[in-house]
Amino acid sequence: MSVLKASGICKAYGKKQVLTDLELELHEGHIYGLVGRNGAGKTTLLGVLTAQVPWQAGTVTLDGEPVWENRAALDKLCLSRELSATLLGTGANTLRVTDYLRAASIYYPGWDAAYAERLLREFGMEGQRKTRIHGLSKGMMSMVTIVIALASRAPFTFLDEPVAGLDVVAREQFYRLLLEDHMESGRTFVVSTHILEEAGSVFERVIVLDEGRILEDAVTEELVEQFRLVTGHEEDVTAVCAGLTVLGTERLGRRLACTVRGTPDALAALDGAPVDASPLSLQKVFVALCGHGEGGIR
């Protein structure tokens, strides 16, 4: 099984430090979710992992071989970036959908043209082949990046915000296509997203990036299971939360609500206590981890 490994990665844009001493291992055969707030460094990290963006310190290796300027390694990686209606320096993005697909067919050795065609049809975009990128809706631009990512057939495929601009039906369609392909091929996918409600059940593992560091890298369910929202009389809640890590509190008169984290043994103390303890969704876990005390906690 292949392993893509980032070690000691430091990356700055001018004086702005984006990634700091970052360590990450991606193993073949899993779907990873990459989550983090705006500016956390997600896009930069994806660029570094696929050797599309230079970095200042550290190494990225695929099965021990550095990926930078290494054609054999790069052939196994695909980063499908978000498309933009404008191109730097030239104004409107007047390239057509077919131009992007042709470029991808040249760049990715495993390119599956028949699959790309099937995906275009699935997304109802078969009539858009000749459309220029600036003439597409945001959702259709996302669909193009998804088609390229999936049809690349790259063993490690990275999608940066693939569901941005997609409506809920298209998002579900995307996740179904992703799972279908993952089950057939066993490819590794890394998907960055801000929309967590429906994504938690698709990601086997979730990587939480915060201020340029990996805050969490865990099996999604095992991470979520560590959290509870504890509500009740402030005295009871304070007493029962003593052995737990409290990540956020909200007060309403004598009613206190605490978002807590603990080991299964520590959480067992909540059973039978005169408080309500309810599980958190992945989205609420994310807010608790990355909200840095800013609201969002019920």
Add this chain to the structure above:
Amino acid sequence: MNGALNDQSSIYLQIARMIEDDILRGIYREEEQVPSTNELARVLCINPATAGKGVNLLVDEGILYKRRGIGMFVAPGAEQQVKQKRRDAFYAAYVRPMVREAAGLGLSERDLLEMVEQATREEENA
């Protein structure tokens, strides 16, 4: 996430519960095959590893068993086993908290039994 699932408990536990429900409803009978991990993942739009974890939970409990190279099957006696498991869970999740709550409200054991009898009659007449 599929509409059949919620975020009130771990998805793999919900998968296990869903299969148990289907065994109780006679959707899968004993010695019949249940959907594969990949089928569950596809239909419910969840990660196959998560679906597999739910199925394996039932294998560990002896409710399902694996026929190598074919798939997962409902074990003989599974329906009875699921019923017993649900009764135990009912006791832990409803009866014990009910007794605790009743004590907190100053109800005697007799008061509580009378209330249960009354509720039973009301349900019968409903």
